[in-house]
Amino acid sequence: MKIASVVVNRNDGYKDFERGLIHFNSMVKSFDEVNYIDWNSDDDSFLWEIEDKVKKTGRINHYYIPSDIVSKLIFDANAQKCNEAISRNIAIRRSDADWIVSTNLDIIPPTKKELKKLVKGLDKNTFYTISRREAPKDIIYNNKTLNRLREALITIPARHFPAKVTPNDNYSLINCCGDFQIAHKDVWDKIKGFEEEMIYACFVDTNIQKKAVLNGYNLEVLYEPALYHMEHGAYFTKKDGTRVQDDENVGDYKGDNKAYNDAFTWVENFQVSKNDKDWGLGHLEIEVEII
Secondary structure, three states: OOEEEEEEEOOOOOOOHHHHHHHHHHHHHHOOEEEEEEEOOOOOOHHHHHHHHOOOOOOEEEEEEOHHHHOOOOOOOOOOOOOOHHHHHHHHHHOOOOEEEEEOOOEEOOOHHHHHHHHHOOOOOEEEEEOOEEEOHHHHHHOOOHHHHHHHHOOOOOOOOOOOOOOOOOOOOOOOHHHEEEEEHHHHHHOOOOOOOOOOEOOHHHHHHHHHHHOOOEEEEEOOOOOEEEOOOOEEEOOOOOEEEOOOOOOOOOOOOOOEOOHHHHHHOOOOOOOOOOOOOOOOOOOOEEO
8 A cells, every 4th residue: 555745845945954854754754655846946956955864765756847847837927936736736646656645844744654554544535634733843953863753742732723714614624734635546636636727825725625525525634643743934832732923033934925816716616626637737748856
């Protein structure tokens, strides 16, 4: 039973290298296949910046889509610079794994043993999201091995944080539902991945959960096994895992989003996917680097 992960990033200074290194080295331990899409970086791929410290397992599929290529695919200057939908679909479409997880570069996943146990109990006709736990900076950077880090984080509880982005949103289920979305490959293929006309920021994760329901699949939130969100940016995580605004660092990163996907268009009123047979740039031959 092969399990793959998919994560996208852009080399823009937002995801720091130390956090990225923790992510990649935890992912190659947990997953049979780790798909990384570097989208729209002006210079080198984020992964190339830390490659000398990433464990070489042959499990990482690296897709490098530089800015000169992106400019030929998306023509809207207000589009999100680190596109979520098209980029993730590149790897989802091309993966031959049985189960695929869409996640983020600031996540530490469950262990391999926990993932294998998880998928044995999953329903192939259900789309799942798993609630994250908040990992404070001091714990992350003061524990130099992954085993020690997991031990230090073990008492942090999962977040029980229901969320709605529109009045009739019965699809998000939890806040930050896109941190760890898992479904069988057949589900991802049937719904044609993430909605590719969503070229702005926000709600891509909620939209795909509604897409799953519209295609006849069940939707469920899980709170186990444990996965951790590494603290960064304008928030501070207390020892009990709750987050509060970090007033001293609130200006560290303000983002580069110029426009946002409309929640009513893409969640409340969404009914039919516009993705076609070439979703995930299926009509293009895309080179992949094995690391």
